[in-house]
Amino acid sequence: DIVMTQSPDSLAVSLGERATITCKSSQSLSYSSNNKNFLAWYQHKPGQPPKLLIYWASTRESGVPDRFSGSGSGTDFTLTISSLQAEDVAVYFCQQFYTTPPTFGGGTKVEIK
């Protein structure tokens, strides 16, 4: 199985500041034939279902605010929240869908400093 490693485990960011989360995969998630990266990002708030933010590493899901962006290729990926809002407090996790079974990162808890 592909191992997904996220860092940091948690981070505290001031309101309006940038939050950056990284996700590394144990093998490349890039598919050469279509130049796509098979990675998704999710947000999970307490008491709510997880919410899809980004797929194909950088495609924002419909309705997701543009302060959320995904980047990266191969084995190294980043989720950036450009200007942290109070409602962004949550656990964020990545998922590879390059091979079966899909596997997930351990999650990063984002809090307000």
Added chain:
Amino acid sequence: QVQLQESGPGLVKPLQTLSLTCSVSGDSISNVGYYWSWIRQHPGKGLEWIGHTYYSGSTWYNPSLKSRVSMSVDTSKNQFSLRLTSVTAADTAVYYCARDRGNGYDNTWSDYWGQGTLVTVSS
């Protein structure tokens, strides 16, 4: 708005069978191109994909659980189900159902999730 809701016993005895159902609203489980999955999260740990099924009844399972897992679809009720046999304490987890979409059955992400239901395995 697509919504999913898990239901089933919150407590299962060791060596018995865990059975959960996911009820889907806001979408038809028979829609082409969507898969219906089960994912779990052990206490304090990351998420584990259990498997997913298609409206036709086709199924794909995590090899680590394949010998104990079965999934089924009931299109008349717009529901899908999970059965996990011979459970142990290691199967204690929050179980989520989700709708998957993507690039074929083996390259999917989950665009809608249920709230999750805690299942504890204990005598």
